[in-house]
Amino acid sequence: MSSANAVLRKPIETPAEPEKRVRNRAATEQAILDAAKRLLAEEGFQNFGINAVARGAGCDKQLIYRYYGGLDGLVEAIGTDLGGWVQDRIPDDTGGMFLLTYGDLMERLALLFLDALRADPLMRRIVAWEVSENTEQVRRLSEARSKALAGWIERMRGSLTPPKGIDTVAVNAMIFAAIQHLVLSATISGQCAGLALKTAKDWEKAATALKRIVRGVYG
Amino acid sequence: MSSANAVLRKPIETPAEPEKRVRNRAATEQAILDAAKRLLAEEGFQNFGINAVARGAGCDKQLIYRYYGGLDGLVEAIGTDLGGWVQDRIPDDTGGMFLLTYGDLMERLALLFLDALRADPLMRRIVAWEVSENTEQVRRLSEARSKALAGWIERMRGSLTPPKGIDTVAVNAMIFAAIQHLVLSATISGQCAGLALKTAKDWEKAATALKRIVRGVYG
């Protein structure tokens, strides 16, 4: 093509404009990580693979191998990112509320966690993944998540002493398990064990039940 | 190969003995269904497909199309089978116990369900499937399961009236959600939210916590 031609022609974007990807490793790495998180959040872990991520990031899959050492490394990077999840999603102050009792604390924690999980599709997919597969990938992701969560609860607890005579670890595990399954089930099917979970009013019912359970145990 | 050779040779079973599958449609259908259930229970829904089931049943996948109309039909057949699950796994009498209060009832129900789910890998896989994917297949399976369960609870409840002023549907949904997630998480990773779930003693702790929660709500 002559240069004259180039000048005369209006620079109409050809539809398949390659967009001239700039040579920038850091940006590409970020694009890959973002694509991976988006894909996992939106499509779930079922169709989560090298090809899909590369397609989503608009680059060649080879780069995923180069920069992350394959899917495993990429998943691990997601897990690292996840460390900051709790801090981003959940305030670590008491919201100006005085938490006088352990029951106050747990009620607030439970409701915060419920809302945070409802608002975060990526986290939900990871939780579903955790109970579906037992690969090294998922195990690491799971660890990162539970560690972050445990740390947050610990900080939140402050100097409050748990009640005597109650196995708080076991009881809290049940409570968090309930929240997780409730939110997962609701997201997929709009209900859980016969309880509709679509409208705001439905969720108020769930929150009330949750509070009742927490208060029933911790007073 | 000469016939003399055949006579001289001891009838050692060749490793790839075709086993001369007998011509029996009913038996084949059953073999397919069994293989499907076994595969789903043991491997999970991830690698659950036509080819895998056919391999497991030791027949050609074509037969799955012919007899069940494809994977969907097969899954539906599993769902139908599942209808009898509750009856098989959970006694519908009160075990010689007098259930005087709604709390008595729910405590017993919760513990029975916990044990039943722990003992049934197929059911666990299905529950995990339910919170991971939202296809027509899974939806039907999910419906069959919840319907059977609801019916069982209804029968079990008998003439006992639920307490006033408590949203039992919501509270029970939370309780069953807790049980399901607890068991799923335990099966995959041996723990749930920091609570170890491996030894019998661990499970006793969980049962105690569950009882405490139920009693906390229903007295």
Next chain:
DNA sequence: CTTGCTATTCACCGGCTGGTGACAAGTTGG
């Protein structure tokens, strides 16, 4: 035996997957 019917298997297709080796396009330094 021959003619059907049914159960079962076989061979093949296109498409997608994870994975790899070679190559092109820029960038930097001598």
Next chain:
DNA sequence: CCAACTTGTCACCAGCCGGTGAATAGCAAG
């Protein structure tokens, strides 16, 4: 200008997937 390195692309592989059309094997009635 050339050489060396980094970034990115492409082409290709074997393997599995779901799905389909045709052939084969056993049985039963005529």
